[in-house]
Amino acid sequence: MSTAAKKEHKSNRPERGGVVTFVEAIRQGLWEEMERDPSVFLIGEDVGSYGGAFKVTDGLLDEFGEGRVVDTPISEAAIVGAACGAALMGMRPVAEFQFIDFITPAFDMLTNYAAKCRYRWGAGIAAVFRGPCGAGVHAGPFHSLNAEAFFMNTAGLKMVEPSTAYDAKGLIKAAIRDPDPVLFFEHKKLYRLPRLREEIPEDDYTVEIGRARTRREGRDLSIITFGAQVLTALDAAEELEREGLDIEVIDLRTLAPMDKEAILASARRTSKVLILHEASRTGGIGGEIAAAICEEAFEWLDAPVVRVAATDTPVPYSPPLEEYHLPQVRDVVSAARRLAAY
Amino acid sequence: MKTTKTAERAGKGAKDKAKAAGAAGNGARESNGAGVAESGAQAFIFLPPPRAEALSVSDPLDERGELVCTNETTLTAEQMLELYRWLQLTRLVEEKLVNLYRQTKVVGGVFRSLGQEATAVGTAYALRPTDFVAPLIRDLGAVLVKGIRPRDIFAQYMAKAWGPSEGRDLNIHFGDVSKGFIGPISHLGDMIPVMTGIVLAARMQKKDAVAVAYIGDGGMSTGAFHEGLNFAAVQRLPLVIVAEHNWYAYSTPTSKQCAVANLADKAGAYGIPGYVVDGNDVVACYEVMKQAAEFARGGGGSVLIEAKTYRRKGHAEHDDQRYIPAGELEAWEKRDPVERYDRHLISSGVATREKLDEVLADVRREVEEDAAWAESSPMPEAEKAAYNVFDNSRVPPAFRPKVFGRDE
Numbered sequence: 001m002s003t004a005a006k007k008e009h010k011s012n013r014p015e016r017g018g019v020v021t022f023v024e025a026i027r028q029g030l031w032e033e034m035e036r037d038p039s040v041f042l043i044g045e046d047v048g049s050y051g052g053a054f055k056v057t058d059g060l061l062d063e064f065g066e067g068r069v070v071d072t073p074i075s076e077a078a079i080v081g082a083a084c085g086a087a088l089m090g091m092r093p094v095a096e097f098q099f100i101d102f103i104t105p106a107f108d109m110l111t112n113y114a115a116k117c118r119y120r121w122g123a124g125i126a127a128v129f130r131g132p133c134g135a136g137v138h139a140g141p142f143h144s145l146n147a148e149a150f151f152m153n154t155a156g157l158k159m160v161e162p163s164t165a166y167d168a169k170g171l172i173k174a175a176i177r178d179p180d181p182v183l184f185f186e187h188k189k190l191y192r193l194p195r196l197r198e199e200i201p202e203d204d205y206t207v208e209i210g211r212a213r214t215r216r217e218g219r220d221l222s223i224i225t226f227g228a229q230v231l232t233a234l235d236a237a238e239e240l241e242r243e244g245l246d247i248e249v250i251d252l253r254t255l256a257p258m259d260k261e262a263i264l265a266s267a268r269r270t271s272k273v274l275i276l277h278e279a280s281r282t283g284g285i286g287g288e289i290a291a292a293i294c295e296e297a298f299e300w301l302d303a304p305v306v307r308v309a310a311t312d313t314p315v316p317y318s319p320p321l322e323e324y325h326l327p328q329v330r331d332v333v334s335a336a337r338r339l340a341a342y
Numbered sequence: 343m344k345t346t347k348t349a350e351r352a353g354k355g356a357k358d359k360a361k362a363a364g365a366a367g368n369g370a371r372e373s374n375g376a377g378v379a380e381s382g383a384q385a386f387i388f389l390p391p392p393r394a395e396a397l398s399v400s401d402p403l404d405e406r407g408e409l410v411c412t413n414e415t416t417l418t419a420e421q422m423l424e425l426y427r428w429l430q431l432t433r434l435v436e437e438k439l440v441n442l443y444r445q446t447k448v449v450g451g452v453f454r455s456l457g458q459e460a461t462a463v464g465t466a467y468a469l470r471p472t473d474f475v476a477p478l479i480r481d482l483g484a485v486l487v488k489g490i491r492p493r494d495i496f497a498q499y500m501a502k503a504w505g506p507s508e509g510r511d512l513n514i515h516f517g518d519v520s521k522g523f524i525g526p527i528s529h530l531g532d533m534i535p536v537m538t539g540i541v542l543a544a545r546m547q548k549k550d551a552v553a554v555a556y557i558g559d560g561g562m563s564t565g566a567f568h569e570g571l572n573f574a575a576v577q578r579l580p581l582v583i584v585a586e587h588n589w590y591a592y593s594t595p596t597s598k599q600c601a602v603a604n605l606a607d608k609a610g611a612y613g614i615p616g617y618v619v620d621g622n623d624v625v626a627c628y629e630v631m632k633q634a635a636e637f638a639r640g641g642g643g644s645v646l647i648e649a650k651t652y653r654r655k656g657h658a659e660h661d662d663q664r665y666i667p668a669g670e671l672e673a674w675e676k677r678d679p680v681e682r683y684d685r686h687l688i689s690s691g692v693a694t695r696e697k698l699d700e701v702l703a704d705v706r707r708e709v710e711e712d713a714a715w716a717e718s719s720p721m722p723e724a725e726k727a728a729y730n731v732f733d734n735s736r737v738p739p740a741f742r743p744k745v746f747g748r749d750e
Contacts, residue, residue, distance in 0.1 A: 041546065067545075067546055068546070070542070070577075072573060073569070073572055073573055073576060075535075075569035075570075075572065075573055076569075077532075077535060077565060077566045077569045077570075078535040078538065078566070078569035078570050078572070078573040079535075080535070081532060081534070081535025081536045081538065081539060081566065081569075081570055082535050082536070082538045082539030082542055082570075082573060083539060084535075084536050084539060085524075085535065085536040085537055085538060085539020085540040085541075085542070085543065086539040086540070086542055086543035086546075087539075088517075088519055088524065088536070088539070088540060088543075089519075089539075089540055089543035089544060089547065090543070090547075091543045091546065091547070093539075105565075108529055108532065108566065109532060109535065109566070112527055112528075112529050112532065113527055113529075113532055113536065116511075116527070118730050118731070118732065118733070119510055119511075119730050119731050120507055120510050120511035120515060120516065121506060121507055121510075121511065121515070121516035121517050121525065122730065123517060123519070124733055155731045155740065156731050156732070158732070178736070179732075179733040179736070180732045180733055180736075180737075209736075210736075210737070257732075257737055296747075
């Protein structure tokens, strides 16, 4: 299609595949699933005529109409509850939290209703609950949340967090097709990051939920991470390579159910493990990963499992404060050096 | 009738608003009403709070001056007998549950709806098989009217393997979508957004369905209730709330629960019509739901029905009701919905004493048979606890983990 024609129709049907940003990949995934399956619909605040606060759902209202793109009041508990009710009727809702920070008003409906329905009476809730997570954009304590630790302890919820455009499209499709509730975290820094632009396939593909991905193979030390911190890990690995260290980077992609086999395999390969996540250290999911490695791969370890994470504070607003709070490349580099030398 | 006109007006008002919005034309943005309003007369306007007095409906009396039910109904004699059967079934199932509880055969508590049975039975009876209900623990009558057998209820209360939850959850916390029964969870108010989603989906699927969510004076205080009803109302979805005003949320009287004198007065806050009905008059409950469901089904949107009733037993069997003031229970015993309906059927000539006794005997037989069936069920196999967290074809069951890869 010529550039002139593209400029005319701003919100037209996106191409399949091609070179896309992280957000475009998600939008393609949503669009294709809505075309493929009439039971898929969107629900959330400002997802319709505004196209979503981050424009993830831009164009979908014009294409699919108000019947399938529902703009709601400011009511996260009602959004989740209604998604669950619709799922009971056989629909496949994709509910949006404008920022993942606003998942907290829906904590009850997610953990008590969505998570437990199949267990209690066999009624699976095939719904996706998605939204922008993550810090590092000076958005302050209420627009920067990484929420995975809040939900990891709730049996019945799946959680995924892609870090590439390819995985974003594959995982949103897999999540929509999944028969159980899936929390889909999209790190907001990644949405339009030029570094993440990549060519993705034209054909209909999914990424299996529950499978981690080795982003970088190495023999000396494993960094287990996910989301935007995958980039921090890769940057640290590049720097460490110049010091002669061969770093393996595992992108979890799925946080629940976690790909324990991939984690243990990496631990056995390198014998030194560093876990990196952007959420605060205490009670973060790094502890769960570390415990699993200690229980099941202790004999292979040549050093304690180390965690690099944010400080135990709310996410601060002012850039120097936020930088202090969040894990930086230099934190990962220095921790890896010490771990390698152990 | 005044209430019908109000409902009609509200429905018309909603339809006019929709027309005006649609008149903006295809593709143009719907009018929000945010245009500058015509100038008023004062610098500010005062709106007084809703009425301070509790509304009460008529008390129909028979020739002997005793309380019966309303005569304004289209119910046939056959239907009226069916209603009687449902009322007695509800009461007798609960009596049996108390009986089993006292024999320590019940795992956990028993929650009676003594004195409230007419609300659940009457309202549920007015619905179609394709409508959905979300009863709470005091609405066993609605669960039974929707076609769930007493045997399932008994098996659930005794935590048996043959219960619909297979022991994974208790009493009526299960569902059967094919019968239009969506069981509750313990968190009150949570079912309102879920039922909103049911009818939202029905609209998308072009199915005709009304959703009825039951709630109490206490449950209406939760955020989930508010969010759910507000969403349904603004979307003009066919959600009918049956707010059972039974005066107590555990030990908390309405005076500590909310500031309105009538739960129906909350309807205005959502822009929807409300009804007040005698919750102990099963015929009136049927009639009010018939009207409300028709309104909702016809595109009028959501409705709030307040059923004035009373919870004669405690929150559960263990509750000794020490907080009840003297005389209150006795006053409401005189308004017992089952006795009252029994009297109504006889005095209005719909049924004879013999016929009603026959129905009662049938109900007793069914209750005994179903309780025996449930008692004969085994307890669930322990390892079954690991299954169904997720679809097990995708995620394996959560078996008890082995330490160092070995069992003890």
